[in-house]
Amino acid sequence: MASQFLGIIDAFDFAYGVNPSATAGLQVISGSNAAGTYTVTCAPANLASADGIPITLSTLTPITIGADSNIETVTPTAVSKNGLNQILITAVFANAHSTGDVVRSGDGGLQEAALFALSQGSGAVAISPQWFQAVGVAVTPKAALDAKLLTYISPSINVTILDYSGATGTATTATALSYNAAAASGYAPVNTRATGHIIY
Helix, strand or coil, X not given: CCCEECCEEEXXXXXXXXXXXXXXCEEEEECECCCEXXXXXXXXXXXXXXXXXXXXXXCCCCEEECCHHHCEEECCCEEEECCCCCEEEEEEECCCECCCCEEEECCCCHHHHHHHHHHCCCCEEEECHHHHHHHCCCCCCHHHHHHHHHHHCCCCCCCEEEECCCCCECCCXXXXXXXXXXXXXXXXXXXXXXXXXXXX
16 A cells, blocks of 8 residues: 555554564664663664655654563654664663664554655545554544544644544544644644544
8 A cells, every 4th residue: 555645644654663564673783771761773774664755753753662571662852863874762761672672663653654744744644444453542432542642643743633443433522632733732622523534
């Protein structure tokens, strides 16, 4: 499937390290033997969506790092590249992470897709059944989905999120949130959502 079709961007296509059709996860080559604020250095890589669109890592895109009991999802405080084209990710880590750990998208590609939409001026980002499965977000109750999306999308990113989960139901105005918010204006209440094409 194309990462962008008729102006709609598929979030799951930007899920590097999660979607097998996108770029594999980043390999950590150095980090820390203790929890805390530190930088992990990842082997050089050009992250790309399933059909080759560059993926941007930033302080807005959460990462999942590690495995088993050492796995965690954090949002970087800094992202850069050094002279060797290695990717440097700084964050507050609850666990130690070092050589051999893998870094992958922490939100199923949602914020990465939103940043791509922003680079194009605006856009709509679709969250598909594959996205829901990848991130482990329950489709219902809707309040739970809204709360989860709040942790994934920055209110400064002005994009529309299209929910293609196929779920029905109405969220309360306290938890139904617009993800087409103007920059830095926060989220606005919206109304009911219909099967297959919910617009936040």
